Amino acid sequence: MPEATDSRTWKNITVAGGAPLPDWAQFMLDLGRHSGLEYLQFPGHKVWKLVTAPHRGMASAMFALGFMEATVGLVVSDVLNTDLTKLKQGDRITWRHQNNQVECGIFKECRADSKTGEPILHYQPLREARRGDKGFAGNSKRKPYTSSRSLRDAKAWQLSPYDGEDFSLPRPMSNNIEFFKSFYPTSHLELLCNTKYSICMVGRPALWEDLRSHEISISGVSGCIDDLLRVGGDSENPAGDVSHYLTKYFSADRDVLELFNARCCVYDGSNSYPKLKNYIHAQQNLILLDRWETGSVSSVNAFVADFQDAGVNIVNSPKGLNMPSTLEYAEWRDA
């Protein structure tokens, strides 16, 4: 497979405070970007990349950030192509509220306007529906209202399907919206108001510390990687207080009983591979191992054995990237 190339200008990501990223962190970011380009340019090719490091901290988060930067156009496209007219009565939805908040509601129906024929979406904010459940609350004598918006207006206010926990009070779209905008200058509203899982991160609970620690800066605005990747937790590791996510997190300890599809999967640590590899299907896969962990050796061996059996050759350096001497790299591609 030829080298993936792209002429775009990448964001200048620095350590919070403005210092350049350490060479290993820059490499992991670039490897993520490079993997994203491979995903875009060579669809259908499954790739496994293995990196061993003296310390796992921040490395997989940087890789995921690079992948997201390279492929966010696909996420936006997914959002824009969502057909809202296919929503069914009772489906949960959200839409953008004023003051950078999102509100949760219940979809009622989609009817064509009698004059123009344009689809009109009818829905009810959850807080109104709950008023209805309880009857006429407090001093208010009004009936719970139902809202209507044309399809065009609904798109403009980022109305979207929602499958999380119900919430009655509007929630913030982001904990750090300026930082998010600096990374995704266009379409940031679409990304903040929709859940479209693009990356899957599998790892230790300490991965959350990497994701939520204020470590990086873009164009003078600083924040944490979770502000950009918007990582949703599983039931063992609940997510933050926003409602929409772009990245799915699985605990390496989790008993996964259902398949999960993602564009990219990051296995952070030895427990996560090979245990979860049969449940998470992604085209681009990174396994990050700490060379100090006892399980890393067996994980490498399991990995090597998998591909030796398939007769696939190992590549020991990533094409087009300068690898720091502190890291080890191996790569396999499905034929």
Next chain:
Amino acid sequence: MGFDDAQRAYDNCTNGKIELHVVSHPGIESLFGICKDFARTLLDNGIDPTVIKVGRSEIYRLRRLTTSLAMPFDHADMHIKEIRDRLGRLAQDVNYAATKKHLETAMAVCDGVLAVPSNPLEPMLTELVKSGAAIVTKDQSMRDSLTGWVSHTYTSVHLQVMSIGDLRNLDSASRLIYLMSPTYASWKPEVPEWRFARDPKAPESHFIMYPFGEMEVEIPGLIPDSPPRRKISSRVPLQVPFFDATVDTETEWTVDERKAAGSNTGELDELVLGRYVRLAGGFSTFLEAGKEATVFTVTKDSTGKLDVLRESVHALEADRFVVLRVEGTDSDFIQEEADRLGATPFRKSQRRWQEALREARRREGSLTRMRERIKTIHDLDNTGLVDWLTNPRRIGPQSFSDFEKLCAYLQLTGECRDLWEDLQKIRGLHLRAGAGAPRTLRRLLETRQWNDPALQNPGFLIIDRVAEGLGKIGLYRILQIGKVHPVDAWRINAIEKVEARGTELVR
């Protein structure tokens, strides 16, 4: 900060220095040659291997203690006098006649070091200690021996003592001082383990050692066929040491383990394979040893509370905290929870094939014959046979085709489909229970924090939920993972107190 913590590790990987400090003591050095010749001489004289093992353990124990502990030779934890007495008794034993000279030389080494109690490792250690340094021992029993002596000897310097296995939990130290050679530090019976040299945890690593080791060592990477990560070479001539896979893996705790495994055992075919685990507070237990056996452990979550994980028993390591039922209905949380979810009515099918298997064992009269028949006539992989026979917790073969073959052997073909359906129900309920049990345990443990003083010292705590019908839950720090021994099934997950003369059941 995430980048800063990680960067220290990358800096040590790139710039970490390794220095060897070779000390000399002709008597102690002679033990390497004695160890090498001892077993071979006895074997050449036709002595039974079990007899050889006893004498060999004593000589290797002497070599291990004298070369790896910096404390004075007459210190109680060095056990030199005790070993000298044992060697003296062996020298009188006719079985060891061919190695009488070896034993007498070893006794002379004991007498020599006891006569001049200063230890040649001590002055070198004193020269190298500095605040924030960590002294590294080969194993955890040595760590415990050395800790008290170091705290009394170096009162004005903040030092840690840790085993080489403990190093993985160390973030960083100002300096690491190893009481061994890099070759000994890396030695494992299967594959050398070089992580301490590949990615040092301190800017400086010092090895205080006798002149035994490889003159030049290339430190391999983790990925096969990748270029070496680093090279260590000695300017002082060194002799390649001789290691023995059986004796060099022994520690002072091995003695405790042998005593524990040897007590209260019956006939082999009534026993279950259990892994001996030494716990903090002077306790021990046996954990189920099958490759699929799991146990609950606790770790620190991102908010500083206790997080419950399910870990494979064979992946457990020292210093993890294991969750054990100290008092309650069943020591197996999953089984208990699965029964609560509705598995009990189907257990009769589990017992049906297990009883038929035990009956077949009695009928065959020999485990070997049983294995052969299952393999050759019924084409069934029999690697799990002993476990199926002895472990009442086993649900059965994982695939229907294997179970069908087993039923054919057990003459249960007519019941096979019904039994399998019940076993599948049990399996499904175990899966549900397995997914839900961490949450149940987490609720039980939510009142305790990771930094609970009891978890640090003495290293265990008991949570009493008897009033709620949940029994008592114990969290124990693992001190040592031992070998697999055949033990009575009731000893699995049971807490036992380690006594000087063996073990005593606690519950």
